[in-house]
Amino acid sequence: MTATDAELIEASLRVPEEFALLFDRHAPHIQRYLARRLGQQAADDLLAEAFLVAFSKRERYDSSRPDARPWLYGIATNLVGQHRREEVRRHQVHPATSHVGDHADRVAADVTAQAMRSMLTGALAVLSTEDRDVLLLVAWEQLSYLEVAEALAIPVGTVRSRLNRARRKVREALGTDNHTEVEELLNNG
Amino acid sequence: MDDLQLVRELDDTPLKSADQLAAARAQLVAGIKPRRRGRAGVIAVATIAVAAAAAAVVVTVLPSGSPDEPRQDATPTGSTAPVDTAVQLLNHAAAAARSKPDEVPRPDQFYYVRNGEWEGWLSVDGTRDGRISTSRADEPVTTPGCVNGTRKVLDKYDKPTGATEKCTPVRAYRDDLPTTADDVLRLLKGEDKGRPVNSYGKDVLAMVSFSYLPGPQRAALFDAATQVPGLTVVEDVSSGRPGIGISWPVPEGSAPWAEPVVMVFDKDTYEYLGTKNSPQDAAGFVDQVGDRV
Structure with missing residues (x-):
């Protein structure tokens, strides 16, 4: 039978190299999460660090939790928080029409898609760090409310209220109280 | 969805x-x-x-956000004729944009935009360090200006790392956009001949929402929009204050409950106010990062 994450972590207390198996299991998703938030370059640089931080904290891992993903996402989210400025700049996207002179005959469809993408990433940029953490762990990483609560060490009720606030702000920033207009903006880009 | x-x-x-x-x-x-x-x-x-x-970490600094038109004193067009068609409304909006005394910022100024807690100070010529504050809870973030094709790379505390990277200045004041409807149309059309109206509408919306267009550029944009078939006028719509709107149909294949986007103009001055659900709190030119209008 395959060992649970908790069993691997416990084994790594005696044989540290066992911890690399946890990397094999979860690194692709943790790397993608870091890449989504900070870009590929930063994600590649921070991935090993995330697992080294986890390794250094493994003695305190709650062995009653078989799945270590929330724990690893929490550590990764802390690292993202240390690089918040990069993330904010990353979300400041270029207006669609800024290359008028030299790209006047570019493919219009691409530009429109980019414009809408700009509006949505712009909407993400207006969120506070704590609201964005919750929204992206739910929307991108598809963690449950319980898992997000575990990852961020906050009550489930707080997860729920932050998520509601984040969704409302995204809708507002896109200029609609009604998410169908958001959908409309993205349609047929 | x-x-x-x-x-x-x-x-x-x-x-x-x-x-x-x-x-x-x-x-x-x-x-x-x-x-x-x-x-x-x-x-x-x-x-x-x-x-x-x-x-x-390679920092990409591309200021934008959701800027809107500044609340300036617009000169009324004097036209009291009812507006029945989108073409008429856009013609009025273009005339208003042309006749309005335009605020010309100095290159060293900043275009300030506020939308709820979000605030941005965007460099007029793209060469100065701007700032973006996403919420009161978070520290503001510096967006380095682009000087002679390079800009400095900042660390996570906004301190210079000593490194630089190549860049193109991102201007908040778009007097570089075309001033004739034909050129704007060419820009909007690109190479896509069979482009749907929804696609045009969204490009126009993005242009007026993401930067400050001086009167001639804005007028050309509105003129160009009159040539896009499928735009319709929406009476009695509001964006912070009551106005009159231009909309376009949702494309085929959209969800049955999808609502069209409505761009709202002042009823008397035809000044652009924002979209139906998203009026701008404040926008205008300031001398320094941190100044507000």
Whole structure:
């Protein structure tokens, strides 16, 4: 039978190299999460660090939790928080029409898609760090409310209220109280 | 599809393979292995990783956000004729844009935009360091200006790293856009001959929402929009204050409950006010980052 994450972590207390198996299991998703938030370059640089931080904290891992993903996402989210400025700049996207002179005959469809993408990433940029953490762990990483609560060490009720606030702000920033207009903006880009 | 799904679809970052992650794994194993070195060794490796990351992060600085038209005193067009068609409304809006005494910022000024807690100070000529504050809870973020094709790379505390990168200035004041309807249309059309009205509408919306267009540029944009078939007038719509709107039909294949976007103009001055649900709180030119209008 395959060992649970908790069993691997416990084994790594005696044989540290066992911890690399946890990397094999979860690194692709943790790397993608870091890449989504900070870009590929930063994600590649921070991935090993995330697992080294986890390794250094493994003695305190709650062995009653078989799945270590929330724990690893929490550590990764802390690292993202240390690089918040990069993330904010990353979300400041270029207006669609800024290359008028030299790209006047570019493919219009691409530009429109980019414009809408700009509006949505712009909407993400207006969120506070704590609201964005919750929204992206739910929307991108598809963690449950319980898992997000575990990852961020906050009550489930707080997860729920932050998520509601984040969704409302995204809708507002896109200029609609009604998410169908958001959908409309993205349609047929 | 709900908004969570939209956020999800914004991203298409692929999962990396084990091969692609081998370097990071080796780094981890190197940090794990020397058990005798104890925790200090682990922390040392981690610290090196942080330093490497800080040095390697390529910061992309592209100020934008959701700026809107400033609340300036517009000159009424004098026209009291009822507006029945989108073409008429756009003609009025173009005339208003042309007749309005335009505020011309100095290159060293900033275009200030406020939308709820979001505030941005965007460099007029793209060469000055701007600032974006996403919420009161978070520290503001500096967006370095682009001077002579290079800009400085900042670390996570906004301190210069000493490194620079290539760039093109991102201007908040768009007097570089075309001033004739034909040129704007050419710009909007690109190479796509069979482009749907929805696509045009969204481009126009993005243009007026993301930067400040001087009167001639804005007028040309509105003139160009009159030539886009399918735009309709919406009476009695509001964006902060009551106005009159231009809309376009939702494209085929949209969800049955999809609502069209409405761009709202002042009823008397035809000044652009924002979209139906998103009026701008404040916008205008200021001398320094931190100044407000």
